[in-house]
Amino acid sequence: EAGVAQSPRYKIIEKRQSVAFWCNPISGHATLYWYQQILGQGPKLLIQFQNNGVVDDSQLPKDRFSAERLKGVDSTLKIQPAKLEDSAVYLCASSIHRGDYGYTFGSGTRLTVV
Amino acid sequence: GENVEQHPSTLSVQEGDSAVIKCTYSDSASNYFPWYKQELGKGPQLIIDIRSNVGEKKDQRIAVTLNKTAKHFSLHITETQPEDSAVYFCAASYPGTASKLTFGTGTRLQVTL
Numbered sequence: 001e002a003g004v005a006q007s008p009r010y011k012i013i014e015k016r017q018s019v020a021f022w023c024n025p026i027s028g029h030a031t032l033y034w035y036q037q038i039l040g041q042g043p044k045l046l047i048q049f050q051n052n053g054v055v056d057d058s059q060l061p062k063d064r065f066s067a068e069r070l071k072g073v074d075s076t077l078k079i080q081p082a083k084l085e086d087s088a089v090y091l092c093a094s095s096i097h098r099g100d101y102g103y104t105f106g107s108g109t110r111l112t113v114v
Numbered sequence: 115g116e117n118v119e120q121h122p123s124t125l126s127v128q129e130g131d132s133a134v135i136k137c138t139y140s141d142s143a144s145n146y147f148p149w150y151k152q153e154l155g156k157g158p159q160l161i162i163d164i165r166s167n168v169g170e171k172k173d174q175r176i177a178v179t180l181n182k183t184a185k186h187f188s189l190h191i192t193e194t195q196p197e198d199s200a201v202y203f204c205a206a207s208y209p210g211t212a213s214k215l216t217f218g219t220g221t222r223l224q225v226t227l
Contacts, residue, residue: 042203042217101213105157
C-alpha cells in the first residue's frame, strides 16, 4: 500500500511570501489531517477534513493559513503571507474514517522562513 | 482542551538496557493513548497504543502502562537496540474530538553501543 505522499520535501521562502504544500493521502482514506511540528515540539493539529468537508480548524490561523481538499482526495495547505514563526515541518496524515485512530503520516514538508 | 506533558526530553541508555518514557494528561475524559516513533526526516509512526479500559499492553519489546487515577501513562522498551534511537511522542485523545490527537513534546532516545 502506498503511503501518504507530500511535496515539496523542503521549502525556503522569505517572510511575507506565500507558499503551498500538497498532500495525497492513502487511497480510500476519508479523513485527512494537517499538523504543524515546530522544532523540538510535538505535532499540533491545524485542520482535519472528512472527505471534502472541514471537521476541525479551530487551531488554524485563518488570517494567513488556508486549506482545501477538493473532490475529497488531495489537499493543499497555503500560507500567505508567511511569518518567521511559521518555520516548521508540516505533516499530512490520513485515516480510513473519522474516529479511526490509525493515522498514517507522510514524511512532511520542512518550511524555513527567512 | 487537553494538555500532555512528557518526560524526559532526552534519554541515553546502553544497548540492552531498558528505557522508560512518561507522560501525564490533563483531561480525565481522554480515552486513547498512542505512542509514536519519529526517525530523522520521517513522519511519526505508530508503535503501540492503549485505550482507557486497559491497564497494560505489550508488543514484543515494547509495553505501555496506563494509570487513569493518576492520569499518566508510560512507554517501556526492553533490551534496547541501536535502531530504537529516535524521537518518541506520546499523545492523547478524548471522545467527541473525531480522533484529534494532542501530542507531548517528545523524548529523544539515544541507544549507545
